[in-house]
Amino acid sequence: MIEIRDLDFRYGEGDFALRVPELVVERGERVALIGPSGSGKTTLLHLIAGIALPRAGRIATDGVALPDLDDAARREFRIRRIGLVFQEFELLEYLSVLDNILLPCRISPALPLNAAARERAVALAHGVGIGEKLDRMAERLSQGEKQRVAVCRALLVAPGLILADEPTGNLDPDNKERVLDILIERAQQSGATLITVTHDRDLLERFERVIDFRELLS
Amino acid sequence: MKDVLYLAWRYLAYHRVKTAILIASIALIVYLPVGLNVLVSQSAAELTARAESTPLLLGAKGSPLELVLNSLYFESEAPDTTTYEQAERIAASGLAEAVPLYIRFRSRERPIVGTSLEYFAVRSLRLAAGRPMAVLGECVLGAEAARALEAGPGDSLVSSPESVFDLAGVYPLRMRVVGVLERAHTPDDRAIFVDVKTAWIIEGLGHGHQDLAAPQAASAVLSRTDDRITANASIVQYNEITADNIDSFHFHGELSGYPLTAVIAVPESERSGVILLGRYEGADQIAQILRPVQVMDELLETILTIQSYVLAAVAVLAVATLATAALVFWLGVRLRRRELETLWKIGGSRSAVAGVLVSEVVVVLVLAAATAAGLTALTSRFGSAAIRMFLLS
Known part of the structure; x- marks a missing residue:
């Protein structure tokens, strides 16, 4: 469960400010977050993930207030409990598909890179239809394939919370459906909470709840 | 540590041309003064050995x-x-x-x-x-x-x-x-x-030349006295010494x-x-x-003076090369800011992300040092032969 109350965030001394009076997302809920560009949707995801820290207010994920943790604990929580999917995929072009999926294990000592992790990565890749391309370099994949790799990377640890920032923004209609299918299916299977930022109104019916960011901030 | 090194290695291997140029540049700038020193030392040894054996x-x-x-x-x-x-x-x-x-x-x-x-x-x-x-x-x-x-x-x-x-x-x-x-x-x-x-x-x-007293040379004789015979240019001069003509x-x-x-x-x-x-x-x-050895010592002193000038020039070149390498690296980091942010966002610590970058530098430096050491070893191994070939050519 995600619980936000009286959240106040500001980028340095800049003009941009984000104030969220209240938001509660139940565990296992599938939520779409819509709103105009630049309104702070991505920032909210960063706050939920503990990537950005609020100036005031409460934000808790499964009862854990990430701003209250030290940096290492926050990172460990994030890597163990939260799966992140980005609009631009953010794959490392110099790594293979398998290495990209296993990247969280390579970059954090909290996740050991062992046989179990490899097996899970391979299973995830097969599950989203890229199992035959495990050794292919990321740069040689299509856009849809890249996003599927990014989804596999986010799901490697079977997170309780999946935060997807416009995961279908760069995809053609077929791939949009497919990637969203994967995300929703995996979230349902593991009982994970899914919060997706999207501009694509055709996809909104796939979510249990749609939050308009303008209403959220008012 | 192993995984950080792996990521650094994958990055360097993927950008192999850039990596190879960096390694070659740094290796050369390290090798030049060391290799030159080895070559000069071996040249000095070769030159003085010959001089020392000539009292x-x-x-x-x-x-x-x-x-x-x-x-x-x-x-x-x-x-x-x-x-x-x-x-x-x-x-x-x-x-x-x-x-x-x-x-x-x-x-x-x-x-x-x-x-x-x-x-x-x-x-x-x-x-x-x-x-x-x-x-x-x-x-x-x-x-x-x-x-x-x-x-x-x-x-x-x-x-x-x-x-x-x-x-x-x-x-x-x-x-x-x-x-x-x-x-x-x-x-x-x-x-x-x-x-x-x-x-x-x-x-x-x-x-x-042909025996002027012999009858076959008579036509070439211009004058003849008791102690002197004068011949013209038609006399046959030998351009090969054989058993038959050696006495002449x-x-x-x-x-x-x-x-x-x-x-x-x-x-x-x-x-x-x-x-x-x-x-x-x-x-x-x-x-x-x-004493030839003294003459060669003076020559070597001149060579060593020239070597010191060359080394000074190499030092300037080294500073320029390292500055360029640092610039290439810094620009690379700027271009990769988003990638590095991703590593951090998905759970990598700042130190782990920095570790990837530092590992890349270390790997480049180690490979450059190994290349320079290899070149120096080759110079040391074959330098004498090359110097001899040069001296013998």
Whole structure:
């Protein structure tokens, strides 16, 4: 469960400010977050993930207030409990598909890179239809394939919370459906909470709840 | 740590051209001063070894360096000549053994060294095939000369004319090869050794021709007295010394006045050497005697001075190269900011992300150092051979 109350965030001394009076997302809920560009949707995801820290207010994920943790604990929580999917995929072009999926294990000592992790990565890749391309370099994949790799990377640890920032923004209609299918299916299977930022109104019916960011901030 | 290194390695391998250029640049800038130092040290050793095995060298007054380079390495133009009398004088003094040298002519780019058999003993040269030269017109080849000229005992070589257009000049002499020396890894390997008298014949100071008393030469005789016969140019001059004509070869005038480019003096003792040096110190002396090792030391000092200038230039170059490498790296980090942010967002610590970058630098530096070490090892291993090849070419 995600619980936000009286959240106040500001980028340095800049003009941009984000104030969220209240938001509660139940565990296992599938939520779409819509709103105009630049309104702070991505920032909210960063706050939920503990990537950005609020100036005031409460934000808790499964009862854990990430701003209250030290940096290492926050990172460990994030890597163990939260799966992140980005609009631009953010794959490392110099790594293979398998290495990209296993990247969280390579970059954090909290996740050991062992046989179990490899097996899970391979299973995830097969599950989203890229199992035959495990050794292919990321740069040689299509856009849809890249996003599927990014989804596999986010799901490697079977997170309780999946935060997807416009995961279908760069995809053609077929791939949009497919990637969203994967995300929703995996979230349902593991009982994970899914919060997706999207501009694509055709996809909104796939979510249990749609939050308009303008209403959220008012 | 292993995973951070893996990520760094994958990045470097993916950008292999950029990585290779960086490694090559840094390796070269490290190798240049080290390799140069190795090469100079080995060159110095090669040069001084030859000089150290030549205790004293006598020649006409002039450039000591030119005298040493011509006499020891068969390089440079022939220096001003001294006379055979100087060799006789040293031998007569009983202070040293005298080995005459007349190094002026060439055969197919190889130096012809006119000397005596004592030269082989002084230089510890041994025959690999055949025998030493015994009579006029015979020659012994150094190992490299034999290989390059594809000649051995039984073959013959022709001395090169000094000038094609000098009609009154020296005729080429056909020399018979009677022996080939073992390889000595010194300039002797590329030389053609003849008796000093054969060298004088090449110069035209000695010659052989048709017997003017014979009836076949009658048409060439211009005048005849009891002690002198004068012939015209139709008389047959021999350009090859054979068993049939060797008796006709003769020298005009006193041999003591014949030219030498140098005389190697091997003193009986250190004291004898000092005495010999003293005898040539006077300003009235027409010859100079010197210790080749001192001349080479002076040359090496000059080389070391040049080396220090080169090293200073390399140091400036090194600063520029490292600055460029740092710039390339810094720009790379800027271009990869998003990628590095991703690593952090998905759970990597700042130190782990920095570790990837530092590992990339370390890997490049280690590979560059290994490359430089490899090049230095190669230089150390093959530098001597390359220097010898250079000195022998």
